[in-house]
Amino acid sequence: KAGVTQTPRYLIKTRGQQVTLSCSPISGHRSVSWYQQTPGQGLQFLFEYFSETQRNKGNFPGRFSGRQFSNSRSEMNVSTLELGDSALYLCASSMTHTGELFFGEGSRLTVL
Amino acid sequence: GENVEQHPSTLSVQEGDSAVIKCTYSDSASNYFPWYKQELGKGPQLIIDIRSNVGEKKDQRIAVTLNKTAKHFSLHITETQPEDSAVYFCAASAISGSARQLTFGSGTQLTVLP
Numbered sequence: 001k002a003g004v005t006q007t008p009r010y011l012i013k014t015r016g017q018q019v020t021l022s023c024s025p026i027s028g029h030r031s032v033s034w035y036q037q038t039p040g041q042g043l044q045f046l047f048e049y050f051s052e053t054q055r056n057k058g059n060f061p062g063r064f065s066g067r068q069f070s071n072s073r074s075e076m077n078v079s080t081l082e083l084g085d086s087a088l089y090l091c092a093s094s095m096t097h098t099g100e101l102f103f104g105e106g107s108r109l110t111v112l
Numbered sequence: 113g114e115n116v117e118q119h120p121s122t123l124s125v126q127e128g129d130s131a132v133i134k135c136t137y138s139d140s141a142s143n144y145f146p147w148y149k150q151e152l153g154k155g156p157q158l159i160i161d162i163r164s165n166v167g168e169k170k171d172q173r174i175a176v177t178l179n180k181t182a183k184h185f186s187l188h189i190t191e192t193q194p195e196d197s198a199v200y201f202c203a204a205s206a207i208s209g210s211a212r213q214l215t216f217g218s219g220t221q222l223t224v225l226p
Contacts (some may be wrong), residue, residue, distance in 0.1 A: 043201065056212070
């Protein structure tokens with residue numbers, strides 16, 4: 001059974017640009033969550049989607065947004081990139097929003 | 113909101129010894145406590161979890177204990193092996209009917225010396 005797949009794995013952007021990251025959950029999983037991982041702040045919750053609805057949102061500015069499609073695949077978007085947005089963005093899926101959470105390998109974003 | 117503290121930040125043990133990592137949480141509503149292992153260049157991997165209706169759970173060399181009164185939980189790894197070397201994260205979550213978010217500890221870099 002394939003795990004959580006995130007694309008792209010690595011990307012470099014410049015300040016002011018925007019970026020879209022993609023996540024394909026484990027087959028059958030309907031809940032997708034996004035986390036940001038940085039050396040300074042650790043792992044921080046961004047948002048959770050279940051059945052195409054945002055169920056919960058972390059304490060991030062409105063530049064961070066996401067969505068989930070009918071096939072459970074999810075995307076997150078960061079607009080007007082800042083240097084501090086450089087991080088590993090992790091997607092995680094679970095069968096329901098009460099089940100175990102399985103993470104992908106992440107998308108490493110570098111903002112120059 | 114929830115706050116999770118994790119200790120120690122680094123831990124070195126000899127191969128075959130035991131390792132213990134401790135976490136405390138602040139929100140009494142938290143009822144789900146997973147542990148993740150993250151190897152270099154990879155995403156966190158769930159290794160064990162515990163829910164608030166049990167006090168201890170074991171899976172081969174790994175065990176987790178939970179003390180809800182004191183609001184702390186611990187990871188115990190016995191007979192450590194070099195491949196156990198990684199960063200370990202604890203997390204806490206209050207699973208409600210509509211949403212769940214994990215609050216993570218700051219991580220423990222475990223090094224198992226051969």
